[in-house]
Amino acid sequence: MSLLKYTIRRFLALIPILFGVLLITFVMTRALPGSPVLSAAGELRGESQAQYIAKLEERYGFNQPVLVQFVKYLRNLFSGDWGESLSVHRGATVAYLIGKAFPRTFEITILSMTLATVVGVNVGIISAVNRNKLKDTVIRFIALSGVAIPIFWLGLLLQYIFAFNFGWLPAGRYFSASLEDLEIITGLRLLDSLLLGKLDYFWDTILHLIMPVFCLAFVFIAGITRQTRSSMLEVLELDYVRTARAKGCKERDVIRKHAFRNALIPTITVVGLSFAGLLGGAVLTETTFTLHGMGWLVVAAINGVDYDIINASVFIMTIIFVTANLVIDLMYGIVDPRIRY
Amino acid sequence: MKNVKDMSKTFNNLDISGASQKMTKNDVKPLLIVKDLHTYFFTQEGIVKAVDGVSFTINHDEILGLVGETGCGKSVTALSLLKLIRSPGEIVSGEIFFDGIDIVEKTNEEMLKLRGNIMTMMFQDPMNSLNPVLKVGDQVSEVYLLHQMEFLKDELQKAKEKNSKLKENLKRMKKELKTCSPEGAETLKNQINAIKQQIKFRITINDIARREAAALLDRIGLPNAETIVNRYPHELSGGMRQRIMISMGLACNAKLLICDEPTTALDVTIQAQILDMIRELKRKLKNSVLFITHSLGVIYELCDRVAVMYSGNIVEYGTVQNIFKNPQHPYTQGLMTSIPRVTRESRAQELTIIPGMVPNLIFPPSGCRFHPRCDHAMVICKKIRPELHEMPNKVQVACHLFNKDKSGEEYRKLTEEEKQEDVL
Ligand SMILES: Nc1ncnc2c1ncn2[C@@H]1O[C@H](COP(=O)(O)OP(=O)(O)OP(=O)(O)O)[C@@H](O)[C@H]1O
Numbered sequence: 001m002s003l004l005k006y007t008i009r010r011f012l013a014l015i016p017i018l019f020g021v022l023l024i025t026f027v028m029t030r031a032l033p034g035s036p037v038l039s040a041a042g043e044l045r046g047e048s049q050a051q052y053i054a055k056l057e058e059r060y061g062f063n064q065p066v067l068v069q070f071v072k073y074l075r076n077l078f079s080g081d082w083g084e085s086l087s088v089h090r091g092a093t094v095a096y097l098i099g100k101a102f103p104r105t106f107e108i109t110i111l112s113m114t115l116a117t118v119v120g121v122n123v124g125i126i127s128a129v130n131r132n133k134l135k136d137t138v139i140r141f142i143a144l145s146g147v148a149i150p151i152f153w154l155g156l157l158l159q160y161i162f163a164f165n166f167g168w169l170p171a172g173r174y175f176s177a178s179l180e181d182l183e184i185i186t187g188l189r190l191l192d193s194l195l196l197g198k199l200d201y202f203w204d205t206i207l208h209l210i211m212p213v214f215c216l217a218f219v220f221i222a223g224i225t226r227q228t229r230s231s232m233l234e235v236l237e238l239d240y241v242r243t244a245r246a247k248g249c250k251e252r253d254v255i256r257k258h259a260f261r262n263a264l265i266p267t268i269t270v271v272g273l274s275f276a277g278l279l280g281g282a283v284l285t286e287t288t289f290t291l292h293g294m295g296w297l298v299v300a301a302i303n304g305v306d307y308d309i310i311n312a313s314v315f316i317m318t319i320i321f322v323t324a325n326l327v328i329d330l331m332y333g334i335v336d337p338r339i340r341y
Numbered sequence: 342m343k344n345v346k347d348m349s350k351t352f353n354n355l356d357i358s359g360a361s362q363k364m365t366k367n368d369v370k371p372l373l374i375v376k377d378l379h380t381y382f383f384t385q386e387g388i389v390k391a392v393d394g395v396s397f398t399i400n401h402d403e404i405l406g407l408v409g410e411t412g413c414g415k416s417v418t419a420l421s422l423l424k425l426i427r428s429p430g431e432i433v434s435g436e437i438f439f440d441g442i443d444i445v446e447k448t449n450e451e452m453l454k455l456r457g458n459i460m461t462m463m464f465q466d467p468m469n470s471l472n473p474v475l476k477v478g479d480q481v482s483e484v485y486l487l488h489q490m491e492f493l494k495d496e497l498q499k500a501k502e503k504n505s506k507l508k509e510n511l512k513r514m515k516k517e518l519k520t521c522s523p524e525g526a527e528t529l530k531n532q533i534n535a536i537k538q539q540i541k542f543r544i545t546i547n548d549i550a551r552r553e554a555a556a557l558l559d560r561i562g563l564p565n566a567e568t569i570v571n572r573y574p575h576e577l578s579g580g581m582r583q584r585i586m587i588s589m590g591l592a593c594n595a596k597l598l599i600c601d602e603p604t605t606a607l608d609v610t611i612q613a614q615i616l617d618m619i620r621e622l623k624r625k626l627k628n629s630v631l632f633i634t635h636s637l638g639v640i641y642e643l644c645d646r647v648a649v650m651y652s653g654n655i656v657e658y659g660t661v662q663n664i665f666k667n668p669q670h671p672y673t674q675g676l677m678t679s680i681p682r683v684t685r686e687s688r689a690q691e692l693t694i695i696p697g698m699v700p701n702l703i704f705p706p707s708g709c710r711f712h713p714r715c716d717h718a719m720v721i722c723k724k725i726r727p728e729l730h731e732m733p734n735k736v737q738v739a740c741h742l743f744n745k746d747k748s749g750e751e752y753r754k755l756t757e758e759e760k761q762e763d764v765l
Pocket residue numbers: 382384389391409410411412413414415416417418428429430635702
């Protein structure tokens with residue numbers, strides 16, 4: 001019961017955070033140099049430009065005081081109207097654009113984080129158990145390179161090898177141009193194609209996703225491996241692990257049953273925060289692989305000073321981060337009975 | 342023993358004396374023999390000679406105390422017995438024979454069968470020695486699952502049979518219910534409900550192990566054992582946790598119980614209870630105990646014999662009575678006078694402390710490792726390490742003071758400066 005109370009309390013705490021974040025982004029975007037109206041009126045000159053700008057400002061209410069605009073924006077936001085794109089995709093609603101971009105990001109995030117967690121945790125344990133032996137050294141070398149290699153460089157390299165040189169995999173985008181017409185159910189292409197029973201679409205998407213997912217996973221595998229290794233090494237020297245050994249526990253059980261859960265907490269933090277960060281969009285990867293997900297959308301919106309998209313994205317990211325932190329905290333409680341809410 | 346003697350008397354004329362001698366010998370053969378054990382840690386700073394030539398034996402049905410200052414190598418000695426020394430540590434040389442088994446030669450897989458089973462260890466500091474994320478019941482029952490599978494399987498079989506019998510009964514009663522008179526129906530319904538409560542949906546070997554764990558906790562006097570098995574260590578008091586630790590040592594009928602300062606972290610009353618418990622258990626189970634402690638008082642109360650350890654060596658070793666009556670090694674004497682005694686005369690006496698520091702184990706003092714702190718240190722003490730020698734009262738002491746011929750320059754007393762010369 002206290003768990004439920006705790007969760008509700010945390011969500012209530014989300015309200016002032018959201019309000020603050022929105023206010024700051026709202027004011028800051030408007031204080032930025034450049035304006036969406038200006039870029040919209042790009043071709044026009046002189047008198048006609050001024051008239052056009054005035055017309056647009058009137059229409060979008062940009063001529064009103066910032067705070068008035070903000071309050072109106074809030075009202076619309078909570079009634080479900082997230083505004084309208086001004087420069088990225090003029091005329092499209094923000095809800096539509098985000099509704100299209102977010103599932104792509106979500107799909108890539110789920111795939112790469114699952115891969116990264118499964119591989120990272122296991123490799124981290126292997127590394128810790130074989131401390132300072134050859135296995136460990138090799139793993140640590142690869143993990144370090146995962147942290148050090150810039151992701152766009154890795155992406156380009158992979159594209160060069162597998163798409164350009166061998167032609168095994170498509171070089172970018174989310175699907176082949178000929179297979180665009182998939183009916184949208186959840187927006188997650190893999191899931192939708194499966195639900196519709198269209199295996200060719202499914203396979204096509206898989207081929208497109210292999211490289212970006214691997215790329216993203218590689219970086220996070222590195223972080224997760226290093227974290228798991230170090231916390232595992234710490235736990236393996238603790239008294240209760242020695243107790244388990246003194247009982248006659250096999251080393252495999254010592255690790256699985258006694259050490260692993262205790263070493264998990266730092267890893268949960270790393271995985272959870274990485275997950276949340278990725279959901280906000282992987283800008284570099286999405287750019288390298290021309291995937292039009294959240295990262296791409298936000299960058300495009302910032303470049304075009306597209307107020308409503310920026311605000312809505314920040315709004316979503318805030319919710320994701322706060323929720324991720326809550327989930328992380330709840331997971332601690334599951335893993336470690338000493339943590340209660 | 343008695344039987345053997347009787348036999349040899351009866352058959353005195355026959356030539357069985359050889360056989361009987363063998364049997365007698367066999368009977369008094371110690372349970373554990375440790376010979377010249379060296380356990381070193383190869384650290385980056387240098388080789389830590391934590392245990393450097395330790396020999397002792399533990400007899401059947403005996404409590405041997407191991408006492409010494411912090412860092413003198415007591416725990417390392419104990420861990421060596423179970424081959425639990427981890428890298429960078431290593432048993433460099435020495436022999437350990439446990440019940441005729443050569444421990445040093447055993448592989449890790451073979452040790453798994455011994456650890457927690459016929460020799461078991463409970464650790465100092467119950468706070469950190471239990472796994473914080475596992476229920477204590479599961480930690481205790483793990484010992485059963487590791488070493489008493491046969492027993493558990495039998496019990497499981499019995500429990501399953503009982504369960505199915507109950508089910509049959511239930512069926513029969515339900516049938517009867519349909520046909521019986523309305524008066525009888527009431528009592529029958531009650532019976533059915535009672536049986537329903539006893540029937541388990543599914544019984545696994547884990548359930549049996551947990552049941553055994555609860556029974557064990559109950560036997561060692563933990564109240565509400567049924568509920569305690571479902572608790573986590575942080576929900577229990579220090580004394581309760583220590584009992585849990587002890588119960589893990591008792592889950593199997595270990596021949597040797599190694600207790601590494603099981604009472605240090607507890608308050609005095611709980612300490613006394615735990616000691617009582619160990620004594621009681623030992624009397625019942627007739628196993629042997631290696632009891633490690635800082636406290637001479639505990640040794641005096643509990644142990645049959647005692648080994649006094651100083652900086653990786655045993656310096657005095659014999660029965661508790663003899664050593665307490667007449668401590669002969671200067672270090673033991675120091676230890677004795679540093680415990681407070683509450684008698685009228687002793688109040689007048691001052692409590693002494695042993696001056697100096699615990700020696701560095703990477704570069705230990707040469708010769709007798711105690712010489713920088715010893716009031717009687719002589720020239721020879723710096724050069725030659727004294728061996729254990731038996732004294733007239735059967736106590737073994739490693740000290741040059743008891744050499745036969747003590748004339749000559751070698752036996753000149755060291756000055757303070759000479760003592761401290763090569764101490765790092
Ligand atoms: N893993 C290790 N690596 C390096 N040195 C170690 C290691 N374990 C123990 N030692 C050293 O071995 C020596 C003996 O340690 P040990 O734990 O046996 O002492 P102790 O007599 O049990 O002390 P206490 O009464 O405090 O428990 C210490 O000096 C310690 O520094």
